[in-house]
Amino acid sequence: MTEDRKYHHGNLKRDFVDAARILLERDGVHGLSLRKCAERVGVSHTAPKNHFGNMAGLLTAVVTEGYAELAQKMRSEAEDRNQRRAHALQAYIAFAQENPALYDLMFSRDRLISDDPNLMKQIGTCFVILSDCATDLGWHGGSADAQNGKGQIALWSLVHGYAQLVTAGRFKKENMQGWSILDILPNGSAD
Amino acid sequence: MTEDRKYHHGNLKRDFVDAARILLERDGVHGLSLRKCAERVGVSHTAPKNHFGNMAGLLTAVVTEGYAELAQKMRSEAEDRNQRRAHALQAYIAFAQENPALYDLMFSRDRLISDDPNLMKQIGTCFVILSDCATDLGWHGGSADAQNGKGQIALWSLVHGYAQLVTAGRFKKENMQGWSILDILPNGSAD
DNA sequence: ATAAGGATGTTTACACTGGAAAGATATATG
DNA sequence: CATATATCTTTCCAGTGTAAACATCCTTAT
Numbered sequence: 001m002t003e004d005r006k007y008h009h010g011n012l013k014r015d016f017v018d019a020a021r022i023l024l025e026r027d028g029v030h031g032l033s034l035r036k037c038a039e040r041v042g043v044s045h046t047a048p049k050n051h052f053g054n055m056a057g058l059l060t061a062v063v064t065e066g067y068a069e070l071a072q073k074m075r076s077e078a079e080d081r082n083q084r085r086a087h088a089l090q091a092y093i094a095f096a097q098e099n100p101a102l103y104d105l106m107f108s109r110d111r112l113i114s115d116d117p118n119l120m121k122q123i124g125t126c127f128v129i130l131s132d133c134a135t136d137l138g139w140h141g142g143s144a145d146a147q148n149g150k151g152q153i154a155l156w157s158l159v160h161g162y163a164q165l166v167t168a169g170r171f172k173k174e175n176m177q178g179w180s181i182l183d184i185l186p187n188g189s190a191d
Numbered sequence: 192m193t194e195d196r197k198y199h200h201g202n203l204k205r206d207f208v209d210a211a212r213i214l215l216e217r218d219g220v221h222g223l224s225l226r227k228c229a230e231r232v233g234v235s236h237t238a239p240k241n242h243f244g245n246m247a248g249l250l251t252a253v254v255t256e257g258y259a260e261l262a263q264k265m266r267s268e269a270e271d272r273n274q275r276r277a278h279a280l281q282a283y284i285a286f287a288q289e290n291p292a293l294y295d296l297m298f299s300r301d302r303l304i305s306d307d308p309n310l311m312k313q314i315g316t317c318f319v320i321l322s323d324c325a326t327d328l329g330w331h332g333g334s335a336d337a338q339n340g341k342g343q344i345a346l347w348s349l350v351h352g353y354a355q356l357v358t359a360g361r362f363k364k365e366n367m368q369g370w371s372i373l374d375i376l377p378n379g380s381a382d
Numbered sequence: 383a384t385a386a387g388g389a390t391g392t393t394t395a396c397a398c399t400g401g402a403a404a405g406a407t408a409t410a411t412g
Numbered sequence: 413c414a415t416a417t418a419t420c421t422t423t424c425c426a427g428t429g430t431a432a433a434c435a436t437c438c439t440t441a442t
Contacts, residue, residue, distance in 0.1 A: 008408055008419055028301030033399060044421050046401075051419090055400065104300060109291065109359055110219030123361075139377065153362055154349065154375040161352025162344070168300055170314075171344055184345040186330065186377035199390055199437055224428060235392050237430075242390090246429065 013051040013061075015041045020062050024101045029111065034058070060113045063106045067122035070095050070106075074129050085136045086182060088129055089159055093181050096163035103167060107160070130156050137185065158185070204242040204252075206232045211253050215292045220302065225249070251304045254297045258313035261286050261297075265320050276327045277373060279320055280350055284372050287354035294354060321347050328376065349376070 009015070019037045027036075034055055038045040052058040070092065077091035078084065096103040105111065112119065131152045134140075139151035162181055165171060200206070210228045218227075225246055229236040243249040261283065268282035269275065287294040296302065303310065322343045325331075330342035353372055356362060 006408085012419080030301050034401090035399070045399095046422085047420055049401075049420095100300065107355060107359060109295060110221050114360075149366070150370070150375040153353070153356075153366070154377060156361075157352035157356055157375075158345065158349040159352065160356060161348035161350065164298060164355070165344075165348055165351060168298060169305075170347075175340070175344070179341070184341040184348075186345060197437090203390080225430095226428070236428095237393085238391050240391095240430075 009041070009043055009047070012041065012043060012047060016048050016051065016058065017061050017065060020058055021065075021102060024062065024105065025099065028101055029105050029108070056111060056113050059105060059108075059111050060116050060119055062102070063112055064116070064119045064122050066099065066102050066106050067119070067126055071122065071125045071129055074126070078129075085129075085132050088133055089181050092130075092159055093163055093166065096167050100167040103163060107164070127152070127156065130159065200232070200234055200238075203232065203234060203238060207239050207242065207249065208252050208256060211249055212256075212293060215253065215296065216290065219292055220296050220299070247302060247304050250296060250299075250302050251307050251310055253293070254303055255307070255310045255313050257290065257293050257297050258310070258317055262313065262316045262320055265317070269320075276320075276323050279324055280372050283321075283350055284354050284357065287358050291358040294358060298351070298355070318343070318347065321350065 016037055019040045020032065023032050023036055023040065034048060035045040037058075038047060041047075048058055052061060073091045073095055074088035078086075078088040080087075134151045134155040137155070139155050140149065159181065162184070166176070207228055210231045211223065214223050214227055214231065225239060226236040228249075229238060232238075239249055243252060264282045264286055265279035269277075269279040271278075325342045325346040328346070330346050331340065350372065353375070357367070
């Protein structure tokens with residue numbers, strides 16, 4: 001133990017999540033490591049075990065905060081735009097573009113603890129917001145299913161697919177100028 | 192070198208891709224390793240270097256074959272269904288459900304050589320097929336853009352998002368009975 | 383036919399990884 | 413103040429991808 005840092009860090013859990021998130025965007029999911037995070041926080045590489053259990057626990061914590069942040073941004077954007085909830089979709093895409101590696105990790109199947117209660121809760125929150133958007137857009141999927149109907153499923157599919165394909169660079173940039181996701185919604189209800 | 196196996200394997204490239212694909216679905220992208228593949232093929236763990244360069248090269252080869260197979264399945268499904276090209280979408284979803292780990296890898300951003308010419312060619316093939324579907328469905332995105340228009344972008348986004356969310360188990364199974372992706376397309380043109 | 387050279391695999395070595403186990407230190411609780 | 417618990421370190425291990433040097437086979441030109 002060099003320097004004069006204290007034996008007990010005090011804020012390790014918080015700082016570790018922050019470090020992981022920064023390194024995640026810098027090096028990608030595959031380039032991220034516990035040891036790099038630990039070095040950045042200034043702590044031994046086994047310290048996170050007490051707080052997260054293992055790597056999957058850390059990534060789950062990072063992703064859970066990601067969903068919470070996504071929900072918050074969707075909500076505040078919708079409020080700013082005079083209660084037109086569909087504008088939350090623009091915030092959704094912006095979040096994915098600003099945090100591409102994190103966004104990918106949020107939909108990973110083999111790196112997270114997918115049944116973690118906090119994670120499931122935050123995912124559910126996002127789904128509710130998107131369902132509200134579907135309602136505003138009149139997406140009932142033919143038969144007006146109340147919850148988890150075809151309209152909600154179709155909308156989340158479209159938004160998620162667009163987010164991932166755009167951040168992956170699958171569409172030519174010259175074709176993406178001057179319009180947002182609201183302009184490609186099949187029923188054409190933009191502004 | 193035990194056994195009577197020959198020094199030169201003869202089919203290493205082919206067998207390595209097959210082994211990688213099997214282990215990919217068994218252990219996930221994160222659980223896959225060159226050494227496991229090599230052991231399964233019966234060869235030293237550095238042998239693939241001659242054929243693929245590195246891990247990213249192997250994964251790129253696997254994924255490239257994945258896109259080729261996806262295109263082939265979409266085409267033959269559309270032909271079987273009396274030239275209704277939109278049925279290719281069902282084949283697309285089926286492919287993702289049968290190869291969930293591979294499908295995820297096909298859209299990974301930090302594990303592939305994303306500018307590999309063969310890979311880009313196969314991706315382009317799939318995009319063309321999907322564009323044909325968009326045409327059949329009348330998805331022109333408002334203004335009838337010729338290529339890479341909003342209709343094509345919207346359709347691939349919806350199909351990809353649906354494929355990934357379904358294979359990730361994000362929708363409740365009891366809400367997914369008795370219908371296919373053709374039934375959630377916003378303009379409702381199924382059969 | 384045969385020698386030369388390229389293609390294909392192996393051996394060895396190394397830096398890096400996540401995790402387990404045991405010990406050290408600080409904080410909380412009686 | 414004493415004891416227990418939470419937090420962090422040290423040490424160790426199996427597993428990973430990759431580079432370099434070497435071994436073996438195949439092809440091809442003479």
